[in-house]
Amino acid sequence: MFDIPKIWEEFRESSDFVYLRQSNHVDHYLICFLKSITDINVLNEQILDFISKNAGLLFDELFEELPIAEKELSSDWDEIRNKLLLGYVAIQQAPTAETILLNASSSKGRTVSKPEIEFNVEGSKEALVESLDINLNLIRKRLPVASLRIKELHVGDVSKSRVAICYIEDITNEQYIQTCLQRIGDIQFDTVTDITVIQQIMEDNSNSIFPQMLGTERTDRIVWGLTLGQVCIVVDGSPNAILGPVTFQHFFASYEDYYLPWLIGSIIRMIRFTSVMFSILASSVYVAVLTYHGHGISNAFLPTIIASRINVPFPPVVEVLIMELAIELLREAGARLPSKIGQTIGIVGGIVLGTAAVQASLTSNFLLIIVALSAMASFTTPVFRMSNTIRILRFPFILFAQLWGLLGIFMCSIIVVTHLLRLTSLGMPYLVPFYPLRLKSLTDTIIRPPYSKFHQRPGFYRTKNPARFDKRKSNLKNDIDE
Amino acid sequence: MKRTFCTVLMIGLLLSACAKQQILDKINLFIVASFDEISRDQLEITLVVPRFQAGKPEAVSDELYSKIGNTSTGIRESLRAQMDKPLQPGKLSVVLFGSDKASSGIEKELDVLLRNAFFSRGMYLAVVDGRAKNVLEANFNKKQEKGIFLYHVLDANTKNGTLPSQNLHEFEYALVGKGLDPYLPLIRNDHGRVVVSGTALFKNDKFVATLDSSQSRLMKLLLENVNEGIFEVKLDSGAFLAIENVGSTVKYHMKNEAILISLNMNCKIREAERYSTSDEHLRSLKKQFKEQLHQEETELIKTFQKKAIDPLGLGDFARSRNRHWKEEDWMRQYPTMKVDVDVHVNIMESGIKL
Known part of the structure; x- marks a missing residue:
């Protein structure tokens, strides 16, 4: 018999490394694997069983006859080591230099479950999970076309995360695919634990508070994006995928809009746009009006506002900052706690603190309503990263309102809009189709048009094939006799 | 970049003291x-x-x-x-x-x-x-x-x-x-x-x-299109009727040197105690109301002319029709100027009682 080869030395330090000598009276084999990621059942019932029943086989014959789908014969030590780390079983026979590698990896993880962040009432209840294979399976199941390409890369020197880039070959613009491939290939970061890491690194402007890739956990949204000409990036270990290139208005479109009748969907989408504007501007307008433009309040409002504020000792800006901070605290506390305690926090914070603050004259009723409404309005943003952006964006507006009143709010808006104009997503302007104006692509922006109007893919994606279906045949509801 | 940012910040902080x-x-x-x-x-x-x-x-x-x-x-x-x-x-x-x-x-x-x-x-x-x-x-x-x-x-x-x-x-x-x-x-x-x-x-x-206030109401009729207001009409019999204005339009016309104001009024009868509102009566009522309105409006304009004041803006109107308009000339001829009021009254309904 032979000793354990030196090549295994580095694994022997780990307690989940198993090396066993297996013999069937004729041949002697050395079998190595990491038991933490190897399926013991496969090993016992298929590999060991087969070896013990088939004595006298040559090593090559054993390789050919082993009933395992993924197997390799290799003598390259680096490859052997990497495969072992992925859950392969290595079989060696003393005299030969070659090693048989058999895939017996077991993956433990969640099963497909309901979307929790992008929850919806209508439509499918299927969300991505942490396993890349399951995710790719979910995507490919919905797109049974040969032109759906999945390119797999490995990112991170330590984590070696599998990153899959999906696109439809005959739709998506080559430039976006190449940009994605190159940027992901260039990533210099050792551990990629989630898609958001990749998103932050590969975005056009990593210092912007605006997301330039759309994170989603909904498979239907991914498929919709792919068929329009977007690229989808999925990472092993993350239950989210990112879609790109995206434009600003995508972040305010809930996928459920497409499942509701178009009129209802459009109205809800418009409400969402208004609520976002309200959420950003409400408290800063309060500061500006109460600090500088009191004479702009109508006579009907005047007694209400003054009576609710007259005993508050702070200037409006301090009052607003206290309240906004309180809301942010509630939000953070609620997010960090288990959901059952989170409810209690909501009650304690919202009701008890709110009323107590008003009674103690720390804030006015009027502001309490504004702050609560604007917090609620900011929750309507369907994409989590964008709702965080809007949450943060309020503060510079409040600051500018305090400095220069309404003029300051306009100045801050100009700064924000200028920033948005300079942003790009994978090289595509962020504010397209509003600026640069693309009239034909305006259809699916503020309103969600009926499906018969979707006969063209948005022009700003520069797809290889802009036509989705024949416009003339859309919406034909002929009588069955015709 | 950093310098621009700092400059903007400095200007911002310094200027903020200017806003009161x-x-x-x-x-x-x-x-x-x-x-x-x-x-x-x-x-x-x-x-x-x-x-x-x-x-x-x-x-x-x-x-x-x-x-x-x-x-x-x-x-x-x-x-x-x-x-x-x-x-x-x-x-x-x-x-x-x-x-x-x-x-x-x-x-x-x-x-x-x-x-x-x-x-x-x-x-x-x-x-x-x-x-x-x-x-x-x-x-x-x-x-x-x-x-x-x-x-x-x-x-x-x-x-x-x-x-x-x-x-x-x-x-x-x-x-x-x-x-x-x-x-x-x-x-x-x-x-x-x-x-x-x-x-x-x-x-x-x-x-x-x-x-x-009743003269004010008459003046308002001549100034703008009105859609409310109650007018009392005194009949020959001595009874009073209340007529509501539902919509009146007023338009000024310039004819030679005279101004014609045409007033159109749609109205409803609101109160007509012991007065029959048959078609025949309505016709005479309409005539009476029209005459009353015409007389009152003419009197009102006469008072304005007598005092040489022009709240209706007739001079302003004339100026818009005549490029050689001069204020002094106008003021000289205004008190004696011919201003006609042409009243049309349309009684739309008389209520659900006969």
Whole structure:
């Protein structure tokens, strides 16, 4: 018999490394694997069983006859080591230099479950999970076309995360695919634990508070994006995928809009746009009006506002900052706690603190309503990263309102809009189709048009094939006799 | 990049000291102010400063501040000495002039209002029959702040009532514009109540004549398209009928040197006690109403001509039709000019009772 080869030395330090000598009276084999990621059942019932029943086989014959789908014969030590780390079983026979590698990896993880962040009432209840294979399976199941390409890369020197880039070959613009491939290939970061890491690194402007890739956990949204000409990036270990290139208005479109009748969907989408504007501007307008433009309040409002504020000792800006901070605290506390305690926090914070603050004259009723409404309005943003952006964006507006009143709010808006104009997503302007104006692509922006109007893919994606279906045949509801 | 950022930040922080903060509850607002004449070059200004109570928007009390002086800005400065918070004039919505002040001219006070961008052009001006301070001293409303109440009274009476519309902007237009004269609502204190009693007519900036409320209503008919107002018709039999105006249109025409005003009115009968509203009767009623209206309007215009004031803006209208129009010529011929009123009345319905 032979000793354990030196090549295994580095694994022997780990307690989940198993090396066993297996013999069937004729041949002697050395079998190595990491038991933490190897399926013991496969090993016992298929590999060991087969070896013990088939004595006298040559090593090559054993390789050919082993009933395992993924197997390799290799003598390259680096490859052997990497495969072992992925859950392969290595079989060696003393005299030969070659090693048989058999895939017996077991993956433990969640099963497909309901979307929790992008929850919806209508439509499918299927969300991505942490396993890349399951995710790719979910995507490919919905797109049974040969032109759906999945390119797999490995990112991170330590984590070696599998990153899959999906696109439809005959739709998506080559430039976006190449940009994605190159940027992901260039990533210099050792551990990629989630898609958001990749998103932050590969975005056009990593210092912007605006997301330039759309994170989603909904498979239907991914498929919709792919068929329009977007690229989808999925990472092993993350239950989210990112879609790109995206434009600003995508972040305010809930996928459920497409499942509701178009009129209802459009109205809800418009409400969402208004609520976002309200959420950003409400408290800063309060500061500006109460600090500088009191004479702009109508006579009907005047007694209400003054009576609710007259005993508050702070200037409006301090009052607003206290309240906004309180809301942010509630939000953070609620997010960090288990959901059952989170409810209690909501009650304690919202009701008890709110009323107590008003009674103690720390804030006015009027502001309490504004702050609560604007917090609620900011929750309507369907994409989590964008709702965080809007949450943060309020503060510079409040600051500018305090400095220069309404003029300051306009100045801050100009700064924000200028920033948005300079942003790009994978090289595509962020504010397209509003600026640069693309009239034909305006259809699916503020309103969600009926499906018969979707006969063209948005022009700003520069797809290889802009036509989705024949416009003339859309919406034909002929009588069955015709 | 960093340098630009720092520069912008510095400019921002330095400039922010220039903006003057006026926190709403840390200033004294006033919604109504009044001007009274004390002597030839002294006037009295009264401000009503509302006092709000925390948590009770309905419980507003008023404090009157009054001071005599030479210029309104000077008086405002000396009023400040009595106050606990700085005075902010931006909320002023109603300005009352005592009749003495109005008679001797209000141009100087208007100048203050028009010059400062803080003052709203939509504010209401009114002339008080007697001293304006007396109206403000009266305890005419317990529920609302006095200024807000007065604003609502004037607003309701111009939007849905008898008064022809006139705010600061329109007053200024009529004052400065050629070929028309301004007018203002006239209010008085009637046993502790504020009553809108008619219209005060101005010649330039001086108050010269009054119209009662029924005349004001007739004047409003000639000034703008109206869709409300009750007219009482006296029949030959001595009975009175109430007719409601549902919509009237007015149009001016220029024919040779004469002006023709055509007035079209759709109306409904609202009250006709013991009067048959059969078709035949209606026809005679229509004729009578038309004649009455025609006579009243003609008389009204005659009064204007006699006093050589032109609140209807006939000169302004003539100017728009004649490029060689001259104010002096116009004023010379205006008192004797031929102005016809052509009235059409259409009684649309007489109610559901026969």
